[in-house]
Amino acid sequence: xxxxxxxxxxxxxxxxxxxxxxxxxxxxxxxxxxxxxxxxxxxxxxxxxxxxxxxxxxxxxxxxxxxxxxxxxxxxxxxxxxxxxxxxxxxxxxxxxxxxxxxxxxxxxxxxxxxxxxxxxxxxxxxxxxxxxxxxxxxxxxxxxxxxxxxxxxxxxxxxxxxxxxxxxxxxxxxxxxxxxxxxxxxxxxxxxxxxxxxxxxxxxxxxxxxxxxxxxxxxxxxxxxxxxxxxxxxxxxxxxxxxxxxxxxxxxxxxxxxxxxxxxxxxxxxxxxxxxxxxxxxxxxxxxxxxxxxxxxxxxxxxxxxxxxxxxxxxxxxxxxxxxxxxxxxxxxxxxxxx
Ligand code: AVI
Numbered sequence: 001x002x003x004x005x006x007x008x009x010x011x012x013x014x015x016x017x018x019x020x021x022x023x024x025x026x027x028x029x030x031x032x033x034x035x036x037x038x039x040x041x042x043x044x045x046x047x048x049x050x051x052x053x054x055x056x057x058x059x060x061x062x063x064x065x066x067x068x069x070x071x072x073x074x075x076x077x078x079x080x081x082x083x084x085x086x087x088x089x090x091x092x093x094x095x096x097x098x099x100x101x102x103x104x105x106x107x108x109x110x111x112x113x114x115x116x117x118x119x120x121x122x123x124x125x126x127x128x129x130x131x132x133x134x135x136x137x138x139x140x141x142x143x144x145x146x147x148x149x150x151x152x153x154x155x156x157x158x159x160x161x162x163x164x165x166x167x168x169x170x171x172x173x174x175x176x177x178x179x180x181x182x183x184x185x186x187x188x189x190x191x192x193x194x195x196x197x198x199x200x201x202x203x204x205x206x207x208x209x210x211x212x213x214x215x216x217x218x219x220x221x222x223x224x225x226x227x228x229x230x231x232x233x234x235x236x237x238x239x240x241x242x243x244x245x246x247x248x249x250x251x252x253x254x255x256x257x258x259x260x261x262x263x264x265x266x267x268x269x270x271x272x273x274x275x276x277x278x279x280x281x282x283x284x285x286x287x288x289x290x291x292x293x294x295x296x297x298x299x300x301x302x303x304x305x306x307x308x309x310x311x312x313x314x315x316x317x318x319x320x321x322x323x324x325x326x327x328x329x330x331x332x333x334x335x336x337x338x339x340x
Pocket of ligand 1: 066074179180181182183184224231300301302
C-alpha cells in the first residue's frame with residue numbers, strides 16, 4: 001500500500017504475525033469525535049445517542065450475547081440462509097476474490113462464508129472492518145481454524161474502512177454486510193452508505209447484504225425486549241461508556257430500557273428513559289445535561305423491510321441484483337448485488 005495514503009488517513013499499522021496485521025486511526029482523533037458527537041446529539045430536541053457508540057468491548061460482548069438469545073431470531077435465521085449458500089454462492093465467485101466484512105466477528109456467520117472461500121482458494125485474504133477492538137481477538141480465533149487465511153483488520157467506521165480499502169489493491173472483493181446492521185441507519189444515511197459502497201466497488205466486485213423483513217409486531221418487540229434483560233444491559237451500557245470515556249456521571253439506576261415497534265415507519269425504536277428529573281455532567285463534552293422524569297433519549301432505530309423495498313433501494317443506487325435468498329419463514333433476507 002502507498003505510504004502517503006496511510007499517513008494522510010492517520011492510520012497506525014500493527015503487524016501481529018505473518019498472517020495478521022491491522023490498521024487503526026490515531027486514538028486522539030477518535031476520542032475527539034466521540035466527545036463532539038455526544039455534545040451535539042444530547043443537546044438536540046429530542047436527545048439522541050448514535051447506535052454506533054454501543055460497540056465498545058463490553059457492548060460488543062453484550063451484542064454477541066443478544067445474538068444467541070431465544071427471542072432474537074435474526075442471527076440464527078441468517079445462519080440458516082448462509083448454510084443454503086454453501087452450494088449456491090460459489091456459482092458467483094472465482095478463486096481470486098478477497099473477502100471484506102463490515103462489522104466483523106469470529107461468529108458462525110463469518111465462518112460460513114470463510115468455509116466457502118477456503119474451499120475455493122489456496123490462500124484467502126480477509127479484511128474485517130470494525131469500530132471495536134474485538135476485531136483483533138476474533139481474528140486470532142479465526143486464524144487458529146483456517147490455515148490458509150491471511151487477515152488485515154481495519155479498526156474504524158465502515159466509511160473510513162472502505163475509503164482505506166479503496167486504494168489498497170486491485171483484487172476483486174466480495175463485501176459482506178450481514179446482520180441487518182443496515183437497518184440501524186436512517187433512510188438518508190442508508191442511501192448515502194449504499195452510494196459509498198457502490199462508488200468504492202470495482203467492476204466485478206460483489207456486495208452481499210443481510211436485511212431483516214417486516215413481520216408480526218409481537219415477534220419483533222420481544223426480540224428487542226428479551227426476558228433475560230440482555231438488550232436492556234446493552235442499551236444502558238452506552239451510558240457507562242460515556243461515563244468512562246468522557247468523564248461523565250450518569251447513574252444507570254436512574255434510567256430504563258424502552259423499545260417499541262413503529263409499524264408506520266417499519267422500525268423498532270429503542271430509547272433510554274430517564275426515571276427522575278436529573279442533571280448529568282459530561283466533562284469532556286463540556287455539557288451539563290438536564291433530563292425530565294420520563295424523558296426519552298433515542299438510541300437506535302432498527303428498520304425492517306419488504307422485499308420490494310429492498311430491491312428498490314438497491315436498484316435506486318444502480319446496483320444489479322444477482323439473487324435474493326430467504327429462510328423458510330420469510331423472516332430474513334440475503335441479497336447479492338454487483339455494480340452495473
Ligand atoms: C446490530 N443491529 C443490527 C442490531 C439490531 O437488531 O438492530 C442491534 C441490536 N439492538 C438491539 N438488539 C440488537
